[in-house]
Amino acid sequence: MLPQIVEAIGLVAAFCTTVSFIPQAVKTIRTRNTSGISLGMYVLFTTGTLCWFIYGLLSHSLPVTFANGVTLIFAGIVLFYKIRYH
Amino acid sequence: MLPQIVEAIGLVAAFCTTVSFIPQAVKTIRTRNTSGISLGMYVLFTTGTLCWFIYGLLSHSLPVTFANGVTLIFAGIVLFYKIRYH
DSSP: OOHHHHHHHHHHHHHHHHHTHHHHHHHHHHHOOOTTSOHHHHHHHHHHHHHHHHHHHHTTOHHHHHHHHHHHHHHHHHHHHHHHTO | OOHHHHHHHHHHHHHHHHHTHHHHHHHHHHHOOOTTSOHHHHHHHHHHHHHHHHHHHHTTOHHHHHHHHHHHHHHHHHHHHHHHTO
């Protein structure tokens, strides 16, 4: 396949997974309903995203640092509400 | 910092974000409670993970393909339940 198409698929992938936690954070802030949300998931995911962020900084990768910095903020908000309104 | 430490942080990051959707999928299957879960998040995240999976296949990256293949299964289960028990 054309390398431009492969690159475009990668960029769509990065965009979707990076911004996906924004609607979840907005919903959680508005409703404070975290009953269906798994604490284990958000502990693992936030830890993982923080490690990706540190890995990005240490390996001087701007895309890894930026994408995971954005995700970390919104996943962190959901984790905070899950613990706060458990 | 030592490159082995940087690599170890990256591996912990990959492990955490890959397996994080497993406890969410288990919780959702058991309780069928998806009220606090954002449909927008799971549509975006599952689309993104599918694109990462295709990108991994097309760019011949085993880690990208494998990690996103695993995440796709469990995020896909949560999306299915969210739509089914909306």
